[in-house]
């Protein structure tokens with residue numbers, strides 16, 4: 209068996225096991241390969257990940273930096289800055305009631321969802337893969353709109 213990292217047009221990455229490279233091509237041609245997250249049938253091999261150790265986070269970093277950030281060379285209007293500051297403040301208030309769990313986020317919300325732990329607000333980090341599988345399990349999570357200083361990196 210060989211394993212390929214696969215990717216759909218929406219950039220959901222997953223692994224597929226095949227008996228050979230030809231088997232991958234054949235299954236693709238017959239429309240048997242679909243994305244487990246969105247069901248898209250246009251599946252191709254993902255570019256090789258550069259490192260093995262912290263595979264997921266490295267890969268994430270690579271994709272994000274390759275995509276780039278949206279930027280502008282105009283001064284943002286003061287109202288917009290004020291609005292952002294207001295939202296950031298509201299977000300900070302909301303997060304005060306929540307506990308930072310870092311990379312254990314997925315594990316934590318899963319235990320709460322399945323009743324292994326009492327429900328409590330938490331925030332932390334989730335990879336795209338983790339976010340996708342939580343969504344599949346019907347666990348609602350929301351992105352933090354304004355990135356904040358990462359408590360794991362403050363030391």
Ligand SMILES: [Zn+2]
Pocket residue numbers: 216217218219220243244245246247248
């Ligand atoms: Zn997909």
